Structures are given as C-alpha cells and as structure tokens.
Amino acid sequence: MTRQETTPPRIPTARVHPLDPPPELSEMRGRCPLAPLTYADGHQGWIVTSHLLARQVLSDSRFSSNPRIRHSAVHDVLGDGQPPEEDVPGMFVGMDPPEHTKYRRLLTGELSTRRMREMEPKIAAVAHELIDRMQADGADGADLVTGFAMPLPSRVICDLLGIRYADWRDIQPVSEKMLRIDSSAAEVKECYRIIFEFLANVVGLKQKEPGDDLLSGLVQSAELSDVELTSVAFQLFTAGHETTANMFSLGTYTLLTHPEQLAALRADAGLMNSTVEELLRYLTVIQFGISRGAAEDVELGGQTVRAGQTVTVSLPAANRDPQRFTEPDRFDIRRVPSGNVAFGFGVHQCVAQQLARAELRIGFQVLLDRLPGLRLAVPADQVRMRDGAIVYGCQELPVAW
Ligand code: HEM
Known part of the structure; x- marks a missing residue:
C-alpha cells in the first residue's frame, strides 16, 4: 500500500494510565496537530490535538455545530453512527448564531450570578446530607x-429545573444508557424519546403551577414554545449531571492517588479554586472531544479542511499541550489557571x-472536611473506569474513612 492509500486512523481510545489520555494523542500533536481521521461511517475528517488549533476551530464561525454538517465526535467516531437527527426546535447545542444566540441569551439570564449564589447553600446542604447518609x-x-x-449534581440539576428527585431516579438509568458509546443507535434514540417525553410532562406541570425554578422562569418569559422549552x-x-458527577469521582480518585497534593489542599482551603481548575484541565472528562463541521473550505494549520468535513477537537489533548501548559x-x-478548554471554547462554551x-468547589470542600480519613478502600489499580x-x-469508587 502506498502512503497515499493508507486509511487515516480512527480516534485513539486506549488509555495506558487511567488519568492520562491515550498516548497516541500526544504523538499526533507532536507530529501534526491537525491530522486526518476516519469516522465510523468511513467519513474522512480531521482531529485537532493542540490547544491553539482547538481554540481556533471552536471560535471560527465557519465551523458549524449543525448536526447536518458535522459528524458527532462520539457516536459517529466510535459507535455505529448517530441516530438520524430530527429537526427538534430548541436544540441549541446543534445551532449556530444567530439562531443559537436567542437560547443562549435566555439561559445566561436564568443562570445568573445571583441564582448561582442562591444555590450555594443548597449545594452545601445536599452535600452534608449525602455524607450523613453514607x-x-x-x-x-x-x-x-x-x-x-x-446524587449531588443530580439533585442540584433537579432543583434548578424544578424536577422531583424521586422522578429523576426512575429516568437516570435511561440517561446513562443514552450516553454510552456501546449503546446502539436505536437504543440511543429510544432513550432520547423517553427522556424527552418525561421532560415534556415536567414543562406541562410548570405551565400549570410555576415555581421559582429555571424552567418556570423560562415558561413565564413566554418566549419559547412547549417543544423549545422541553428541548432546553x-x-x-x-x-x-454526568459531567459533574464524573468530575467528583475521578477528581477524588486523583486527589487520593496524589497524597502530597491532597495534604496541601487540606492544609490550605484557599487552594480549592486552583484545585478545581487543575482537575478540570487534568481530567477533561469529555474524553472523546467535541466536533464541528466545515461550512466552507477553511485553511487551518497549513492545511485545507474542505467544506463538509468534520473536525473533532480533542479537548483532553488540547489540555495536555506542552506549548500551553508547563x-x-x-x-x-498550585498551577496558575491558564485557559483550559475543559468547558469548550467560543459561543458554545459550557453555559x-x-x-x-x-x-x-463546595462538594470537594464538604467531602474533605467531613471525612478527614478519606482513602481508597481497594488498590488504585482495581478501581474500574468508564472507558467506553x-x-x-470511575465506574465505582470504593472508599473508607
Ligand atoms: C464539570 C462539568 C461540566 C463539563 C466538563 C462541561 C463541559 C461542556 C463542554 C465541553 C461544552 C461545549 C460543547 C460544544 O462546544 O459542543 C458544554 C456545553 C454545555 N453544557 Fe456543560 N459541562 C459541565 C457541566 C454542565 C452543567 C452542570 C450543565 C447544566 C446545568 C451543563 C450544560 C451545558 C449546556 C446546555 C451546553 C451547551 C451550550 C451551548 O451549546 O451553547 N454543563 N459543556
């Protein structure tokens, strides 16, 4: 086979160390930070592994989030192809400005600094209650x-949206299945339908009896249709919930396997903000990255990404780029936070x-304060990780105190 005929690789997924991204990603970054990548359906696209190019792609309006243009970084890259996208109004994650801007503006208002401050005591109370129960x-x-x-982030999201936690518990396994890459396209689609129906009922309840939650606020602003509200x-x-939940499990595992860092944090609570930023960077739990589709030809990193091609931005690789992080x-x-992309970048950066x-910040503080003897209950290499x-x-994290 000549070099030209060689099929570009699939996205690397095999970790050697549980806390490090697959080593091939750093090799790719060193060789060619914008490299050809084959997607599950045979699409010939690209993968970006440097911090610079990651931010460039995510802030360039010629790269679209529209699922009709891009292949998903997840199911299309690894699984059996994403379920066919339906045009559901209000799915702003898959929109570009100016359509995206309307939803983003509404949500930014609802997720105001004031509301976040109001939530802090609730987050602490739930954290204490969970530890009491454990x-x-x-x-x-x-x-x-x-x-x-x-349970901590799940209860917070239920509180934010005004969902009864008991109802959430019934739906949680469906949500977990939807986010597994080994779920088939048909299974993902069915999970999606069940969750959508569940949330449509919640929206209906908020219309009859609004509370002081975010969803009720959006209902009362009367700017969105029922389907749009359900999509939001x-x-x-x-x-x-999955994102923050896994940051807690993997973050605790990281602290417990770096005892000198944990001791420093226990000795100085002022290090909590930088610890959280460092955990976000170091762990980058959205492990297969996010994707964008080129709406037109784009010159990037000395190469041409053709209109219609997908670029997967490897957030874990970007966050381990030595050009950006010593x-x-x-x-x-104690690392000075320096623009990690764990929350993405550009207009879709985590709302x-x-x-x-x-x-x-609050969850880790309560955990460490309440459990001064916290330790792993099994050897570190026996903790099962969520590879797929x-x-x-962490799949489970057996601890003792
Ligand atoms: C540590 C926890 C979290 C991480 C690592 C994380 C990561 C991300 C990333 C990387 C994106 C960008 C996706 C893209 O550009 O395609 C994103 C967007 C988003 N996140 Fe988060 N997230 C976290 C927590 C949350 C929470 C708690 C919520 C909801 C309460 C949330 C809701 C969203 C939404 C709605 C978007 C889409 C924003 C848009 O398209 O404009 N995230 N998040």
Missing part, C-alpha cells in the same frame, strides 16, 4: 459514586460552567 448506612466505607458523586430542559438535564502531564493544584465550578463512556470517570 455514614449512617455504611460501617466505615461506601461507593462514593452512588453515595455522593452522582433536555439539554440542561443531560449535560448537567509539564502538562503533572497534576499540580453552566459557573454552576459546575460551584458544585465542585462519553464522559470519563
């Missing part, structure tokens, strides 16, 4: 994923990043 239930240990990491709820709901593979809670940061999940983290 201590009451278990002798001197528990699975931190089911006891703390998953859907995006917040699905993006809002000794990027070192976990260092709830302030909420996520507050949850992580869109959002990386």
Whole structure:
C-alpha cells in the first residue's frame, strides 16, 4: 500500500494510565496537530490535538455545530453512527448564531450570578446530607459514586429545573444508557424519546403551577414554545449531571492517588479554586472531544479542511499541550489557571460552567472536611473506569474513612 492509500486512523481510545489520555494523542500533536481521521461511517475528517488549533476551530464561525454538517465526535467516531437527527426546535447545542444566540441569551439570564449564589447553600446542604447518609448506612466505607458523586449534581440539576428527585431516579438509568458509546443507535434514540417525553410532562406541570425554578422562569418569559422549552430542559438535564458527577469521582480518585497534593489542599482551603481548575484541565472528562463541521473550505494549520468535513477537537489533548501548559502531564493544584478548554471554547462554551465550578468547589470542600480519613478502600489499580463512556470517570469508587 502506498502512503497515499493508507486509511487515516480512527480516534485513539486506549488509555495506558487511567488519568492520562491515550498516548497516541500526544504523538499526533507532536507530529501534526491537525491530522486526518476516519469516522465510523468511513467519513474522512480531521482531529485537532493542540490547544491553539482547538481554540481556533471552536471560535471560527465557519465551523458549524449543525448536526447536518458535522459528524458527532462520539457516536459517529466510535459507535455505529448517530441516530438520524430530527429537526427538534430548541436544540441549541446543534445551532449556530444567530439562531443559537436567542437560547443562549435566555439561559445566561436564568443562570445568573445571583441564582448561582442562591444555590450555594443548597449545594452545601445536599452535600452534608449525602455524607450523613453514607455514614449512617455504611460501617466505615461506601461507593462514593452512588453515595455522593452522582446524587449531588443530580439533585442540584433537579432543583434548578424544578424536577422531583424521586422522578429523576426512575429516568437516570435511561440517561446513562443514552450516553454510552456501546449503546446502539436505536437504543440511543429510544432513550432520547423517553427522556424527552418525561421532560415534556415536567414543562406541562410548570405551565400549570410555576415555581421559582429555571424552567418556570423560562415558561413565564413566554418566549419559547412547549417543544423549545422541553428541548432546553433536555439539554440542561443531560449535560448537567454526568459531567459533574464524573468530575467528583475521578477528581477524588486523583486527589487520593496524589497524597502530597491532597495534604496541601487540606492544609490550605484557599487552594480549592486552583484545585478545581487543575482537575478540570487534568481530567477533561469529555474524553472523546467535541466536533464541528466545515461550512466552507477553511485553511487551518497549513492545511485545507474542505467544506463538509468534520473536525473533532480533542479537548483532553488540547489540555495536555506542552506549548500551553508547563509539564502538562503533572497534576499540580498550585498551577496558575491558564485557559483550559475543559468547558469548550467560543459561543458554545459550557453555559453552566459557573454552576459546575460551584458544585465542585463546595462538594470537594464538604467531602474533605467531613471525612478527614478519606482513602481508597481497594488498590488504585482495581478501581474500574468508564472507558467506553462519553464522559470519563470511575465506574465505582470504593472508599473508607
Ligand atoms: C464539570 C462539568 C461540566 C463539563 C466538563 C462541561 C463541559 C461542556 C463542554 C465541553 C461544552 C461545549 C460543547 C460544544 O462546544 O459542543 C458544554 C456545553 C454545555 N453544557 Fe456543560 N459541562 C459541565 C457541566 C454542565 C452543567 C452542570 C450543565 C447544566 C446545568 C451543563 C450544560 C451545558 C449546556 C446546555 C451546553 C451547551 C451550550 C451551548 O451549546 O451553547 N454543563 N459543556
């Protein structure tokens, strides 16, 4: 086979160390930070592995989020192809400005600094309650994923949207299945339908009996149709718990396997903000990155991305770029935060990043304060990781205190 006939590789997925992205990603970045990539359906696209090009792609309006133009960084890259996209009004994650801007503006208003500040005591109260329960239930240990990491952000998102937590518990397994790359296209589609229907009912309830939650606020602003409201709820709901939950499990694992860093944090709570930023950078739980489709030919990194081609932006690779971060593979809670892309970049940058940061800051503080003897209950190499999940983290995290 000549060099030209060689099929470009698929996205690297095999980790050697549980806390480091697949080593091929750094090799790619060193060789060619914009490299050809083959997608699951045979599409010949690209992958970006440098911090500079990642930000360039994500802030260039010629790269679209429209699912009709781009292949998904996840199901199309790894699985059996994304379920056929339907045009559901209000799915702003897949829109470009100016359509995207309307939803973004509404949400920015609802996720105001004031609302975030109001939520802080609630987040702390839920964190304490969960630890009370773990201590009451278990002798001197528990699975931190089911006891703390998953329920904390889930209860926060339920509170934010005005969903009863008991109802959420029924739907959570569906949400988890939807985000697994080994779920088939038909399964993903069915999960999507079930969650959408569940949230449509919640929207109906808010219209009859509005509360002081975000969804009621959007209902009352009367700017969105019922389907748009359900779509907005859907995006917040699905993006809002797995990400933060896995940051808690994997973040705790990271701290417990870096005892000198944990000791420094315990000794100086003032390091919590930089610890959270460093965990976001170092772990970058959206492990297969995000994608954009070229709406026209674009010159990028000395090459031409043709109209219609998809570029996957590897957020984990960008966050380990030595051109941007000194000794990027070192976990260092004293590192001065320097524009990591764990929340993405550009117009779609995570709309709830302030909420996520507050949850992580408060959640970790309560966890460390309440459990001074916190430690792994099994050897570190026996902790099972979520290798096949869109959002990386720990499958379970057995801890003792
Ligand atoms: C540590 C936790 C989180 C991480 C790492 C994270 C990461 C991200 C990333 C990388 C994007 C950009 C996607 C893209 O450009 O295609 C994003 C967007 C988004 N995130 Fe988050 N997120 C987190 C927490 C949350 C939470 C708690 C919520 C909801 C309460 C949320 C809701 C959203 C929504 C709705 C978008 C789409 C924004 C848009 O398209 O304009 N995220 N997030």
